Amino acid sequence: MSSTEDRRFEVLRAIVADYVSTKEPVGSKVLVERHNLGVSSATVRNDMAVLEAEGYITQPHTSSGRVPTDKGYRQFVDRISEVKPLSPAERRAILEFLESGVDLDDVLRRGVRLLAQLTRQVAVVQYPTLTSSSVRHLEIVALNPARLLLVLITDSGRVDQRIVELGDVINDAQLSQLRTLIGAALEGKRLAAASTAVAELADNAPPDIRNVVVRAATVLVESLVEHHEERLVLGGTANLTRNAADFAGTNGFPGSLRAVLEALEEQVVVLKLLAAAQHPGTVTVRIGEETQVEQMRGTSVVSTGYGTAGTIFGGMGVLGPTRMDYPGTIASVAAVARYIGEVLAER
The missing domain is CATH 1.10.10.10 (Winged helix-like DNA-binding domain superfamily/Winged helix DNA-binding domain)
Structure with missing residues (x-):
């Protein structure tokens, strides 16, 4: 040049x-x-x-x-050559704050609150998608001899509990056999593969527990293949009001703060933007018309994926006016995404 x-x-x-x-x-x-x-x-x-x-x-x-x-x-x-780095104290404070979260919901809520404070914009995080999750553990608890509680835990921190009515009673030896059989079929598998493995269990189950396996497998398949409604956690929406004038119209296009808020309420719009930016370690910036959303012409979305090595759980980022501190925002989004992934990977 x-x-x-x-x-x-x-x-x-x-x-x-x-x-x-x-x-x-x-x-x-x-x-x-x-x-x-x-x-x-x-x-x-x-x-x-x-x-x-x-x-x-x-x-x-x-x-x-x-x-x-x-x-x-x-x-x-x-052409940003240097993204403003966070200090060691800032990074340590972020990690400690997220590690204090008691469960997945709490970690994600803390993440958006922290990101909104760091960037003074609207922060958003997508709940982990089932398609990217694997089974970490299945716990089978006997509530009574004829009723079981299945607790399915994924590597993204999701916990799903289901009740199985057996229609008969089982003894401790049969319960132990059931745990071994289903546990071996499930653990470490992606949810789609796990549902297939569970569905095939009844064909090879020992005759004395086949009925129990069929009932448990039926409940588990419903849990594994069920696609929960995609959910978002938002934080710092009030930050938009500090910059209301920025949304009055951009580059000749009409716009308004109300239109931006309506777009946020239609979560599918934000989900699509986050889904398109889930590349590990890469922060994507969409500016104005690049969002391809009429109501958001006056906004920029800075987003990335979060998760563990090789597995992206979901997307997260911030939304604000095109007039924003891009180097600082990019650094904050990257740091919080990284630490949320680390915290969830340890659970």
Whole structure:
């Protein structure tokens, strides 16, 4: 890239930084005063004219300064060379806060609350999807000789409890045999494979417990193949009101805070955005029209996947106005996702 293009990018970077900080359109005089660009005001004005002609910045009002467009933010994000790192104290505090969660629900709630505080945006996390989960353990508890409690625990921290009515009684030896048989068929398998293995158990079950195996397998298959409604946990929605003016309209497109809130209520919209960004260790940034959602033209979504090595449980990220601190937001999303994955992997 030529030195002229590099210089113009530095001008764009300065405009983005000032506009994110002040919410005010940025003029050439202010840029020269605040930033060590190493060129004259006339050169900065010429660079701004080129950036405007190429669609990276725009003039919201006559005689005002310039503000970045979605294209300008995209250029800025694509050329972020250094993401603001979190300090060791910040990372330690995040991990300790998440480790204090008592179960999956608590860990996810803590995660969105923490992410909303760190970024001052709306934070969202998707509950682990069943299709990506494996069976960690199955506990079979005899409530009485004719009734069992099945407790299915997945590697994503989900716990599912089911009651099995046996229609007959079983003794301790038969119960132990049932635990061994079903446990061997299930543990370590993805849920889809586990449901197939359980469904096939009755064919090879010992005659004296075949009826028990059939009843238990029927209940388990319902649990394993059932697709729970995808759920989201949101935090920091009130942060949107601090930046209500940012949603009044962007780049000539109408918009409103109400439209953004309605999009959040339609969780399927956010789920689709998170599902498209579940690549381990990679943070995806969608700016304005890139969200492909009419109500969210004035927003940016910074998201990633969380989980263990090789397994993504779900997506998480933040939503806010296009005028946001991208380096800091990207760092926070990456860190919280990483630590949520670590905490869930240890449970």
